[in-house]
Amino acid sequence: MNVINIMWAGGSPFVSVHKVHQQILSLVPPEISVNSWLLQGQGAACVPGPSREWNLPQRLIKGRHVWGLLQPWLRARLRKALIEAQADALLLDGLGVSRLILPVLRGLPEVKATVVFHGKTRLHPRDVALLCGFKPAQLSLVAVSATLAASLQAELGLKVTALRTALEPTRFCDEQLTAQQAREVMGLREPGVRIMGAVGRLVMDKGFDYLIDAFAAASRTQPDLRLVILGEGPERPLLQQKIQALGLQGKVSLTGHCDILGRLYQAFDWLLVPSRAEGLGLVLQEAVIAGVPVLCSDLPVFHEQLGDSGLYARVGDVQEWAAAIERCASLPATAVAQAQHRSLAPEQAWECFSRTLREMWAVKPDSGSQ
Known part of the structure; x- marks a missing residue:
């Protein structure tokens, strides 16, 4: 199984987000391969395992103004990269990354995605439509606390799993x-x-x-x-x-x-x-x-x-x-x-966090693992 961890960027503004992803990926079984992609800027040292720095302009990622005309080209490029990486699953850093990546998965139904919400997010109607447009078998939503999960679930009308981040x-x-x-x-x-x-x-x-x-x-x-x-x-x-x-x-x-x-x-x-x-x-x-x-x-x-x-x-x-x-x-x-x-x-919280992630990362017989 190949997992791609897709994040916004590295550096001090994203330290807490990287910590969360590091904790999640620290519990990936050894038979699962993990690669991290940073869409903007540098910071490969912040993420575990092999990584790729895309160095994309922020305006292109967000599709602002005339840059929006280039997003189909960017998504085609990302789709090709996901196929070449033989990605089975994606771990997506919040709504901003999801807005760019999830449309790519409409043509890749075999690739599963998990979106990790780190904080209260302003959801536009188009965001709700995007997230609701996927079947639960392909898209999972998790939040870093029960409080955040309940808030998002009420707003989206979708299941949001509480994965309260814990430290070892x-x-x-x-x-x-x-x-x-x-x-x-x-x-x-x-x-x-x-x-x-x-x-x-x-x-x-x-x-x-x-x-x-x-x-x-x-x-x-x-x-x-x-x-x-x-x-x-x-x-x-x-x-x-x-x-x-x-x-x-x-x-x-x-x-x-x-x-x-x-x-x-x-x-x-x-x-x-x-x-x-x-x-x-x-x-x-x-x-x-x-x-x-x-x-x-x-x-x-x-x-x-x-x-x-x-x-x-x-x-x-x-x-x-x-x-x-x-x-x-x-x-x-x-x-x-x-x-x-x-x-x-903390000990019980870490055990609960670990148990939930072990279940999440469990390699299914049909996943291609030996």
């Missing part, structure tokens, strides 16, 4: 740097401070804009607090301006993207996740597995993972977040982290 906890913990090592990597050498961390791409949905406002208020009564935001993105200039306007230089750091980000969680006393929307929020899992307590937005997907052990604050509510940050500073962090670890149950 033992390996993840073994890769963690100590708190001192992690702080050295990030250049955090100020003694006697408590570090509140935040991780994610610098975009509006991550909520770092109002988090900085909340931290400014909390730090007036907690002068030993520091906020470190790990990530890169288009909102950096606006966030930097806010830091300067609030006089938070030296207290709030935008440290940029780090290739070993997943090993640095123990640098933080708390992780703050102020997202306005999330499909899963993998950083929450990473922090809890690493033994770091989490304060997060009051989103259903976070309740799904932490239940009553979670500490929540309303999305965008600066006063509530400021009060919650102050409260965190006085709570027993170790006890909170342990309670959240029990709720997340």
Whole structure:
């Protein structure tokens, strides 16, 4: 069986998406061959196994304006490549990739596809028609959380399987740097401070804009607090301006993207996740597995993972977040982290994730395997 893992691109904006696909593909049986295609840009090192970088212009992939006239040519090229690769199944990275690839499969009914939804997606009527135009035997839809799966299923009227992404906890913990090592990597050498961390791409949905406002208020009564935001993105200039306007230089750091980000969680006393929307929020899992307590937005997907052990604050509510940050500073962090670890149950979550994927990747007798 030959599986083609088709993704948008590599690089820091897609780190969390690549992590999800890496976890899914890590459980592929050895008798299945996997190749990854990156439609745009570089980043072959981000994906497992052999890979191909197509380096397609974004306007061509999306078919915008006059570029739409070239999409039939592109799809013909992709069809030829799939036939040459003897693809039996495709793993598609969300709706954007699916819009390009799924029309190709109308002429290849023997090729099965699985679309992985990573977050809330704006579905146009043509998207619904595209997804509904395939039989369940050829097209499967999965979402990275039960919350996201239920939302998509209600909107589409199609079955969407909840495949709550999980990390292999033992390996993840073994890769963690100590708190001192992690702080050295990030250049955090100020003694006697408590570090509140935040991780994610610098975009509006991550909520770092109002988090900085909340931290400014909390730090007036907690002068030993520091906020470190790990990530890169288009909102950096606006966030930097806010830091300067609030006089938070030296207290709030935008440290940029780090290739070993997943090993640095123990640098933080708390992780703050102020997202306005999330499909899963993998950083929450990473922090809890690493033994770091989490304060997060009051989103259903976070309740799904932490239940009553979670500490929540309303999305965008600066006063509530400021009060919650102050409260965190006085709570027993170790006890909170342990309670959240029990709720997340990483070992059981990984076993459930693995079992579901083993069933998904099971090689059927008619698949051509020996």
